[in-house]
Amino acid sequence: MSEPLNQTGPIVVYGATGYTGKLIAAELAGSGLDFQLAGRNRQKLEDLAAHLAVDVPLHAVSVDDEKGLRKLLDGAAAVIACAGPFYLHGEPVLAAAVGTGTHYLDTTGEQPFMKLALDYYGPLAEKAGSAVIPGMGFDYVPGDIIAALTAEGMGPLDAVRLAYSTNFQMTRGTMLSALEMIKGGDLQYKEGELVPASQSVSRGKFDFREQGVKQMTRYPAGEHLTVPRHVDTSNVET
Numbered sequence: 338m339s340e341p342l343n344q345t346g347p348i349v350v351y352g353a354t355g356y357t358g359k360l361i362a363a364e365l366a367g368s369g370l371d372f373q374l375a376g377r378n379r380q381k382l383e384d385l386a387a388h389l390a391v392d393v394p395l396h397a398v399s400v401d402d403e404k405g406l407r408k409l410l411d412g413a414a415a416v417i418a419c420a421g422p423f424y425l426h427g428e429p430v431l432a433a434a435v436g437t438g439t440h441y442l443d444t445t446g447e448q449p450f451m452k453l454a455l456d457y458y459g460p461l462a463e464k465a466g467s468a469v470i471p472g473m474g475f476d477y478v479p480g481d482i483i484a485a486l487t488a489e490g491m492g493p494l495d496a497v498r499l500a501y502s503t504n505f506q507m508t509r510g511t512m513l514s515a516l517e518m519i520k521g522g523d524l525q526y527k528e529g530e531l532v533p534a535s536q537s538v539s540r541g542k543f544d545f546r547e548q549g550v551k552q553m554t555r556y557p558a559g560e561h562l563t564v565p566r567h568v569d570t571s572n573v574e575t
Contacts, residue, residue, distance in 0.1 A: 346413045347394075348372040349439075351430050352420030354381040357444050357474065361417055366391050375409055376420065400426045406433035415440035417473075423450040431458055431469070438465040444474040448523055451559050455566075476501070477559035480575070484560065488568045496572035499560050500543040500553055523557035526565050526573040 348365060352358045353374040365372040366389045374382050379397035386395060398405040400420065410416055410433050418430045423445040434441035435458050445451060454471040462469040472478070480499040488494055523534040534557040541555045558575035565573060 346371075349375055349396075349410060349413045349416045351375045351398075351409075351416055351418050352426075354378060354385050355419050355421075358419035359385060361419065363389060371414075373413075400429045403429065403433065406430060407437055410434055410437045410439045413437070413439050415442065418443035418445075421445060421447075423447050428453070435462045435465065435467070435469065438462075438467045440468045440470075442470045442473045445471050446474060446476045446559065448557055448559055448562065451562050452524070455562060472559040472563065475503075477563060480558070480560045481563045484564045484568050488570070492569065494568070494570040496574060497560075497564055497568060497570045498543075498574040499558070499564075500545070500575075502543075502545050502548055502551060524561055525557045526561040526570075529571050531561065 348370060350358055350362050350365065350372060353362050354376050358376070362372075362374055362385060373394040373396060374385060375396040375398055376382055377397065377399050379395065382395040382397060386393060396409050398409050400406070406429055416430065416434050416439055418427060418434075418441065420426045420430065421444070423443065424447055427443065427445060427447075427450050431441060431443070431454055433439075441454075441458075441462065443454070445454075451471040454469050459469045472481075480501065484497050484499060488497065523537050524531045525534045537556060539555045541553045542550050543553045544550045556575065560575050561573045564570065
């Protein structure tokens with residue numbers, strides 16, 4: 338195990354008893370880092386701590402409790418927000434993190450919430466010396482990183498096309514988020530700017546070479562927001 342990083346406070350996992358929250362809590366349990374578990378249900382938090390065999394502070398705080406959230410995050414090094422759907426439950430935790438100068442990461446896949454986090458709360462966090470990083474999950478971190486690595490040194494690009502080949506199965510929270518996303522109002526990065534998506538969801542194909550041509554679902558993903566921030570491209574296709 339590598340040496341633990343120096344911390345100025347604990348890492349708080351909010352929504353720790355959900356599917357993704359449990360995975361993150363398990364990783365932290367073996368990391369040697371200082372962390373705390375938080376969510377809306379005290380009994381579920383106690384059950385999770387017992388399952389992980391960890392003795393860490395547990396905090397039952399509702400997303401409706403603004404003062405409670407600020408108290409929870411005051412002095413924390415970072416919060417990892419896992420309580421979705423984020424269009425319903427995400428903003429209070431994000432606002433509390435920015436208000437307390439706490440680094441913020443979340444696992445959202447919801448494009449409108451990512452835009453809110455980056456465009457509105459991001460500048461506020463920067464003034465406070467903290468970071469706001471939404472969408473830190475399977476979607477859309479791999480695509481964002483691969484786009485940056487692939488495009489490095491290539492100069493301006495006409496388009497970046499991203500596709501995932503996976504046997505991905507949605508959790509309940511992800512399904513709820515997906516239902517909200519297909520209602521419309523999504524954006525795509527086209528000809529150098531964010532514009533309303535022509536279609537929220539459509540079908541297509543992608544050639545993965547060794548894996549062959551696969552049927553795909555096209556949708557305006559988070560990379561339309563994140564990739565143009567550090568890759569010089571006129572278009573993003575997902």
